[in-house]
Amino acid sequence: MAFGIRIRTSTKDDLTTVQAILKHPMDTGNSRDPETGNMIPAFFIETVTIHHGDKAIMTCDWSRAVSKNPYLSFSFTGAKTGDTVRISWQDSNGDTKSKEVVIQ
């Protein structure tokens, strides 16, 4: 499956709200593959880092109990039109993914 990141930002007064969907199966390790009957090993996003421009504004530590294709929303102040927001994650296999959007 594709491990994309979708980000939407909206700014009102000085407050920028970010909504994001991070595509990831977030397997808990407790379920079986319906076709083979084998256990599916745990495989989930462990850390998420959010940058506003070059500055890290937020980090998240997640367990396998965050839902599949995690949704994340948060707000921050001090952003101007044309600034960038970058969301990066690292999963339990050590794979990483990153996406940057420009605040409209």
Next chain:
Amino acid sequence: MNFTRRNFISQLASSATIIVAGVGGLLKPILAFAERNVDAFNAETESDALAEFFPGLEVTPSDAVTISVHDLVENGAVVPIKVNTDLPNVKSISILVEKNPNPLIANFNLTPACAGFVATRIKVGEPSNITAIVNSDGKLFSATKFVEVIEGGCG
């Protein structure tokens, strides 16, 4: 140096290793992630998780923390949850589900630029109390809400 085919290939391989190592070194500072508290995430009870994650700190229930989640959830695999707080200087917001195999679900480390708000979707295995813990100036404040789950979501 005798320029044989075997020599050439082995040198090619070693120089490729150096290039890969160099690129890896460059990428590291960009993707520097915070140190993960593995013991807290593996803890099997809520009190153990809190003791690992916030050693020596007491949790005080507070009206300044609000946790928005439905009372009755049909599908425990996707439980939308929103945490809001008016407290000053919020350093982190953590979400715990008491009855899940590992109660600590997620921790969000905030900086002063962030508003006291996070929203996400979590899995809840069985009807359980959900607790949000806000670290404000090094003190912990919490809000708890009971959620009825019809079909558990930890499978």
